[in-house]
Every structure is written in structure tokens, then in C-alpha cells.
Amino acid sequence: MKKAxxxxxxxxxxxxxxxxxxxxxxQNLINSFSDVSMITGSSGWTGLSNYRHVFEDTLFxxxxxxxxVYAVVGTALALVMGLGFALLLNLKLGKIDTIMGCxxxxxxxxxxxxxxxxxxxxxxxxxxxxxxxxxHLGVAKVGTTWxxxxxxxxxxxxxxxxxxxxxxxxxxxxxxxxxxxxxxYEAAAVDGATMIKRFFYITLPNLKTVTSVLLVLGVIWxxxxxxxxxxxxxxGPMNSSMVLxxxxxxxxxxxxxxxxxSALSVMIFALLTTLSFLYLKVISRGESI
Amino acid sequence: MKKTLLSFVMIVxxxxxLLPVLWTLSTSLKPLNEVNKFPPEWFSPSMSLNPYSDxxxxxxxxxxxxxxxxxxxxxxxxxxxxxSLAAFAFSRFTFVGKRTFLLVFLLSQMLPGASVIIxxxxxxxxxxxxxxxxxxILVHTAVLLPFVIWLLYGFFQTIPRxxxxxxxxxxxxxxxxxxxxxxxxxxxxxxxxALFSFLGSWNEFFFALILTSSDSTRTIPVxxxxxxxxYLDVWNQMAAAAILFSIPPLILFTLTRKTxxxxxxxxxxx
Numbered sequence: 092m093k094k095a096x097x098x099x100x101x102x103x104x105x106x107x108x109x110x111x112x113x114x115x116x117x118q119n120l121i122n123s124f125s126d127v128s129m130i131t132g133s134s135g136w137t138g139l140s141n142y143r144h145v146f147e148d149t150l151f152x153x154x155x156x157x158x159x160v161y162a163v164v165g166t167a168l169a170l171v172m173g174l175g176f177a178l179l180l181n182l183k184l185g186k187i188d189t190i191m192g193c194x195x196x197x198x199x200x201x202x203x204x205x206x207x208x209x210x211x212x213x214x215x216x217x218x219x220x221x222x223x224x225x226x227h228l229g230v231a232k233v234g235t236t237w238x239x240x241x242x243x244x245x246x247x248x249x250x251x252x253x254x255x256x257x258x259x260x261x262x263x264x265x266x267x268x269x270x271x272x273x274x275x276y277e278a279a280a281v282d283g284a285t286m287i288k289r290f291f292y293i294t295l296p297n298l299k300t301v302t303s304v305l306l307v308l309g310v311i312w313x314x315x316x317x318x319x320x321x322x323x324x325x326x327g328p329m330n331s332s333m334v335l336x337x338x339x340x341x342x343x344x345x346x347x348x349x350x351x352x353s354a355l356s357v358m359i360f361a362l363l364t365t366l367s368f369l370y371l372k373v374i375s376r377g378e379s380i
Numbered sequence: 381m382k383k384t385l386l387s388f389v390m391i392v393x394x395x396x397x398l399l400p401v402l403w404t405l406s407t408s409l410k411p412l413n414e415v416n417k418f419p420p421e422w423f424s425p426s427m428s429l430n431p432y433s434d435x436x437x438x439x440x441x442x443x444x445x446x447x448x449x450x451x452x453x454x455x456x457x458x459x460x461x462x463x464s465l466a467a468f469a470f471s472r473f474t475f476v477g478k479r480t481f482l483l484v485f486l487l488s489q490m491l492p493g494a495s496v497i498i499x500x501x502x503x504x505x506x507x508x509x510x511x512x513x514x515x516x517i518l519v520h521t522a523v524l525l526p527f528v529i530w531l532l533y534g535f536f537q538t539i540p541r542x543x544x545x546x547x548x549x550x551x552x553x554x555x556x557x558x559x560x561x562x563x564x565x566x567x568x569x570x571x572x573x574a575l576f577s578f579l580g581s582w583n584e585f586f587f588a589l590i591l592t593s594s595d596s597t598r599t600i601p602v603x604x605x606x607x608x609x610x611y612l613d614v615w616n617q618m619a620a621a622a623i624l625f626s627i628p629p630l631i632l633f634t635l636t637r638k639t640x641x642x643x644x645x646x647x648x649x650x
Contacts, residue, residue, distance in 0.1 A: 096554065100469035101481060103462040104525055111496060111522030112488045118499035179390060187387050193634065194394040197401060200633040202583040204601040205622040208608050209400035212407065212615060220403055223420050233418070254400070315492045317586045322605050336494040336586075343498050344590065353498050360495035367490040 122353035141354035166309035173260025199258035207322030210251040241331035267301035408619035435617040452581040455520040467532035535569025
């Protein structure tokens with residue numbers, strides 16, 4: 092009886108994990124090899140044809156490219172921005188640090204849906220502030236539809252995503268900066284190292300672990316991100332900002348082809364599992380930050 | 381001098397970063413005819429709180445708010461209940477498969493929502509929980525549990541075992557020790573976890589969007605997400621809804637900032 096106690100304690104949590112993780116994953120795999128339509132129902136095993144349909148769909152390749160850019164470039168820029176803010180907060184100017192630290196974190200705290208809404212309104216063609224200011228500077232005309240133009244839609248969504256993700260990087264970088272031993276800087280100062288040299292030879296090497304954790308996490312999260320794209324563009328115009336999670340919904344609940352949607356989501360799962368193992372490797376090597 | 385300049389830069393940056401939020405706030409206070417006006421103005425004499433009451437009248441936001449409150453608080457209670465049992469097992473027992481179970485919970489946090497949504501949708505439809513509070517609460521609980529277990533596990537680990545051992549010697553059972561000693565001592569940590577859990581469910585959009593289909597179960601983010609683009613003419617009411625919806629997260633975050641960030645930094649690095 093005593094031996095069973097820890098397992099009994101785990102049972103409720105495990106039941107939930109099975110219900111939302113194990114069962115759906117297996118069922119998803121089965122779906123991906125079957126012809127499941129929301130209209131006509133399931134009509135049996137079809138082998139790899141769902142996967143073939145996904146690969147033959149040019150929209151898949153476009154979404155894959157979009158998602159990769161969105162995840163990799165977006166995360167990299169958010170990290171640069173986060174590091175900049177962290178360095179600024181680490182100058183230790185006094186009370187203002189705490190207040191500014193709080194204000195800089197706001198984009199991360201508000202819901203992605205609200206963030207998407209706010210950016211969409213900010214970029215509004217006729218009544219948005221951005222166009223008004225750009226017109227003043229003579230850069231763009233009022234009426235420029237940033238989100239309605241296939242060339243700029245994805246960039247705009249990425250901008251909003253960077254805006255929402257950088258505070259997380261900032262918080263993590265700040266913790267990393269504060270754990271760098273002061274003696275290293277003092278010694279370098281004695282040796283006459285310039286500020287730039289100190290940054291490249293002391294600060295950056297010390298932030299290596301945090302940076303790799305952030306990079307992997309950021310790419311995984313952005314790769315999974317459905318919210319920002321859905322709220323701001325729904326993948327449009329003309330699928331120019333389509334990303335994989337939104338495409339899963341498109342295949343399954345707009346085209347009602349659950350089999351094709353499942354095949355795509357199995358592929359996303361395989362890709363992200365690989366990335367997750369990379370993450371585990373990164374954190375187990377770094378141990379502490 | 382240098383300090384003043386840097387402080388000035390920091391304030392300008394804060395304004396830039398907050399621009400989308402401030403613009404939404406300004407919009408939420410304007411009457412409709414001034415929202416659709418060129419050139420756009422930040423302040424106007426006719427600003428009022430009217431859009432905040434109009435949105436409850438013209439859009440179904442009172443139902444959405446009620447739905448969000450029900451779903452988020454039920455999910456919080458369930459995650460805390462089951463999460464603390466699991467975290468207690470991990471922190472106070474040694475058993476075969478402990479590392480594996482911990483790893484399963486760690487990895488399930490990374491699980492892409494897109495790769496489970498279709499079977500979940502089918503399952504909920506089959507058992508009659510599609511488009512119900514119950515279905516959404518179950519899914520939110522399951523999605524939030526892994527992270528909650530990790531957070532609570534961390535907090536439980538910080539409570540010294542000596543006190544508990546003393547209680548066990550005095551004839552307390554393990555469960556009494558959990559109830560009478562660990563839970564009260566872990567209360568600040570549990571509080572922070574509860575807030576995290578509540579916000580996780582409150583802000584969640586993807587599952588809530590796909591697993592509901594009627595206004596009587598939709599949560600606020602779904603309402604906002606679906607209306608953007610549909611009700612273009614009431615930007616001020618939409619902005620008001622967005623601002624109101626953001627207030628709980630902002631308050632909760634300010635309250636628990638320190639604990640939360642500490643747990644986060646430790647959790648992501650572990």
C-alpha cells in the first residue's frame with residue numbers, strides 16, 4: 092500500500108496528460124493515414140495519401156517558409172531588442188529601473204489577442220497613427236494598407252510578435268547579466284579594457300547559455316504561434332502571411348479535410364519534438380544560468 | 381548629466397513600447413465619430429467612458445466575461461488540486477519511474493496545440509462536451525497542469541523536510557502532513573501558481589476558439605479575436621473590451637512580479 096501512494100497521487104494528473112497528450116497524438120497519427128472528412132465521415136485507411144496531398148500543396152511550402160522566417164528572424168530580433176533593454180536596465184540608475192522594468196514588460200503580460208488587436212488598429216490604413224506619422228515624414232501615404240498588402244503583411248505580424256516576445260528575453264537576459272561576477276569587470280577595467288571590449292569579452296560569453304535557451308524556446312513558441320497571425324491577418328491577404336498552425340485550422344475546419352489537417356499536424360509535431368530535444372540538450376549542458 | 385540623459389532615453393523608449401496600448405486606450409475613450417477621423421488625435425474634449433458601457437449593450441461581452449470567469453476559475457481550482465498532489469508525490473517520495481514522469485510533464489509543455497486539436501475536437505464532440513464549459517475546462521486544466529506541477533514542485537522543494545519528519549514521528553499520516561504542514565508553508569508559492577494558472581486560461585485563445593461555437597460559451601479572447609475584422613465600425617467598443625480584458629492580467633502580474641520572475645528564471649534554466 093505504502094509503495095502505491097506516489098502513483099495514486101499522480102493518477103489524476105496523468106489521466107489529464109493521457110487525455111490531452113497521449114490519446115490525441117495517437118488518434119492524430121491514425122487520422123493522418125485515413126480519409127476523414129467532416130462532411131462525409133471516415134472512409135477508411137488511405138496510406139500516405141494525406142501526406143502526399145500536403146506535400147503537393149504549394150500553400151504548405153509557402154506556409155513552411157513563412158513560419159520559419161517568422162520563428163527564426165522574429166526570435167533573433169526579439170533577442171537583440173531584449174538584450175538592449177536588459178543592458179539599459181542593468182545600468183542601475185536607481186528607482187527608475189523598477190518602474191521602467193515594469194513598463195517594458197507590459198507587452199508580454201497582455202493577451203496575444205489584445206496585442207494583435209492593438210497593432211491592427213495602430214496600422215489601420217486611414218485612421219491609424221502609424222500612417223499619419225509616416226505621411227508626416229514623407230515615407231508613406233495615408234491609406235497604405237500594411238496588413239492588406241501581400242508584401243508587408245507578414246513583416247507587420249512579425250513586428251507585433253517581436254514586440255510581444257522581447258520582454259521575456261529582457262527578463263532572462265537581465266537575470267543573466269546580474270549573475271556575472273563583478274570582479275571580471277573590475278579586473279578588465281584595471282587592464283584598461285574599453286567598454287566595447289568588456290561587452291564582447293566578458294558580457295556576451297557569460298550570456299551564452301541564456302541566449303541558447305532563449306533562442307530554442309523562442310523558435311519553438313513562435314513556430315507554434317497561432318494567435319498573432321490569426322487575429323491580425325488570418326493568414327491573408329492571398330495566404331501571404333499563412334503559417335503552419337493557422338494552416339492546420341484551415342485544412343481541418345475550413346476545408347473540412349481532417350485527414351490532411353492531421354497529416355500536417357503530425358509533421359509539425361515531429362519538427363517540434365526535434366526542437367524540444369535540442370532544448371533539453373541545451374539546458375542540461377548549461378545546468379545553471 | 382549622463383544619468384538624466386539616460387533616464388530620458390528610458391522614458392522615451394517606454395512611450396514607444398507602450399504606443400499600441402496607449403493608442404488603444406485613447407481609442408476606447410472616444411465617441412465613434414472621432415475614432416474614424418483624420419488626422420487622428422490622442423486627446424479630445426468629448427472623451428468619456430461610454431464605449432465601456434456600450435460594449436456590454438451592443439456586443440455580447442457580459443456573457444463572454446461570465447464565461448471567461450467560470451472557465452478560468454474552474455481550471456485554476458482543478459490544476460491546483462491535481463497539480464499539488466502530483467508535486468507532493470515528486471518532492472516527497474522516491475519511486476520507480478520518477479524521472480520519466482517528470483520528463484513527460486516537462487515535454488508535454490512543449491506540445492504544439494495544433495497537433496492535438498483535431499482529435500480533441502472529435503473526442504469532445506463524441507462525448508457531448510463540445511461547445512460546453514466542461515469541455516473547455518478539462519482541456520485548459522490538462523494544458524496548464526504540466527507547468528503548474530513544475531512550479532509547485534519547485535516551491536515544495538524549498539520546504540525543509542525536518543518539520544514534516546517531526547510530524548510523521550508524532551504520528552501524522554503523509555496526507556495530514558501535506559494538508560497541515562506543506563500546503564500552509566507553500567502558500568505564497570501556491571498563490572503565485574494560482575495566478576499563473578488563472579491567467580493561462582484567461583488569455584488562452586486557440587483551444588477556446590476551436591472548441592466553442594456559440595456565444596453562450598465563448599470566452600473574451602475569442603470574442604475579441606473573432607470580432608476584429610467583423611465589427612470594424614465599432615473600434616472604440618472593441619478597444620474598450622481589449623483594455624478591460626487586460627486589466628486582470630496587469631494587476632495580477634504587478635502583484636506577483638518578483639515571485640513569478642524568480643520561478644521563471646529558475647524553471648527555464650533547470
